[in-house]
Amino acid sequence: MFGTSGIRGRFGDPITTDLALQVGRAVGSTTDTTVAVIGRDPRTTGALLSDALSAGLREIGVDVIDIGVAATPTIARCVAWQNADIGISVTASHNPPTDNGFKLWNPSGQAFNASQRAAITDALENEEAALADWNTVGQTSTWNGAKERHVATLVAAVSVPESLSVVVDVGNGAGGLTADALVELGCDVTTLNAQEDGRFPGRASEPNADTLDALMTQVAGSDADLGIAHDGDADRMMAVDETGAFVMGDELLALFGRQAASAGDEIAAPVNTSLVVDDTLATIDASVTRTKVGDVHVAAATTREDVVFGGEPSGAWIWPTETLCPDGPLAAVKLVELIAEEGPLSAQRKTLDQYPLERDSIPTEHKARVFEHVTDLVKDAYEDVQTLDGVRVSTPNGWFLIRPSGTQPLIRVTAQARTTDDCQALLEEATNYVTDAHQQTTN
Structure with missing residues (x-):
């Protein structure tokens, strides 16, 4: 459900008013939230999604402060400014106008962490929501001073x-x-x-x-x-x-x-x-x-x-x-x-040095298996391999990174070095690991 920056996708599928309602309920049910700030970017679908999100929160008993159209950092900052517990931006950030989504914020301005996201995902999947009684539903208000x-x-x-x-x-x-x-x-x-x-x-x-x-x-x-x-x-x-x-x-x-x-x-x-x-x-x-x-x-x-x-x-x-x-x-x-x-x-x-950087993408329908094999090949070749996000190797003159695409059937390769020759050599080496792993995995 969650990507690297909240929930995001095309309006109509998967982003709907029903999902917005469910997100509001899930957030209200899985956090100790009594007050939430919500706002949105100018997308044509933002107002109706905000309305549904607000309804879901208030069904759980959460009071909502709606600041209307606002920048995401304004919404995130408003959580502390309004002594609220969470903030939610209805936005798809830099995505095209067909898309929309939700970003969730703590009072520090930090996005929801992995455990918070997992709790919401579980609540959404299990449709868990403890609705408030008729006389304890949340109230809504607006604040026009955020900007x-x-x-x-x-x-x-x-x-x-x-x-x-x-x-x-x-x-x-x-x-x-x-x-x-x-x-x-x-x-x-x-x-x-x-x-x-x-x-x-x-x-x-x-x-x-x-x-x-x-x-x-x-x-x-x-x-x-x-x-x-x-x-x-x-x-x-x-x-x-x-x-x-x-x-x-x-x-x-x-x-x-x-x-x-x-x-x-x-x-x-x-x-x-x-x-x-x-x-x-x-x-x-x-x-x-x-x-x-x-x-x-x-x-x-x-x-x-x-x-x-x-x-x-x-x-x-x-x-x-x-x-x-x-x-x-x-x-x-x-x-x-x-x-x-x-x-x-x-x-x-x-005043900044400029270094050549090269990128390539190798298509594969077996992304996970190929990348697992790539990791083994690189670890066999190098003692110091970073696997924080993909496989990254540093050399005296540069580095290369091999990562599976998060959205497409591709393995992405990036290489950079202080000289063009070293950069091209690193790119070729990294690309060879991927093609070798693809051949060995699919044969």
Whole structure:
């Protein structure tokens, strides 16, 4: 039921109002919840799913505070702000408009952990729900101050000593508060796709190099210092430098990590993160601790004492002293602060080493069996093999990662090294393990 970031899928199958009702009942039945905050991104199916979710919670006796259309990090922060027990975002994040889903949050801003997710899954599968009596059902209320509270929190989190010109591509999602916060910080702000529209007519919801043509063109053709882009629920933030060039997520991770860490500190990043992050942190005697892929796992790692920041190259950024939820608007103001203090983003990018990275995918209808055999082959060849998420091997000049796709009949291979030749050699070696395992498994 749960993926790496909540429950998500196509509206109509599997995401329905019946499922929303059942999720509300399951959450209310398996947690010590008396008050829940719910909100949604602008998707056309969000309101009716929120209504059903609220009904399920109230049937169990949980009071609901509905904050309406809001960014996911706003909803997550509202749990503590409203002295609630949990928060639920009705969103499919960066997925297409046909999809929707649910993300669940603790008061710390951290997503529900494995045991919490398992309890809800069991309740859903067994249709367990202890409905309240007619006179103890939960009540519903609204709060219209969530966005303003979040903006004020963002403004207080940073110091921007000079006015910058920023273009913010909201992507027709819930991230418009970023523009409001930047205006409050004295920036000159231009917006793109700022109208909330759950059909995402301006561009595809996921902010990446293929979807941000308009932002890159706008920044390149103006005197803007920076371009910012969010996904539908604004838990992600990606950027364009002042030349109009898309900034890779690994670069942002290295820059944010270098800004946040001091000697002896760690930052959390998934197993598929570039060497540029490790090498950048090494220059300040800080280091990287690896996690499974998924911002839920990165957030969990940031609760450790020495971990001061966590991020994913896909655009999820976590400052644990602020919140354990990926907060795209917070990342936006942090990046503006970094540029105001350290100079143009293009110049900062030039301080980072660039290393070749290669990817390949091998189709297989026997993904689990093939991957099990791959693991054995790699362990036979190397003494130090990480199996945290897939199979990862580090060498003196690079690394490779072999992971089964979570959604397709594929085994994915990634390799990176400090030279092109080493990178290609590592990719070939890793790919050979997969093809050999496929042949031996299927023959």
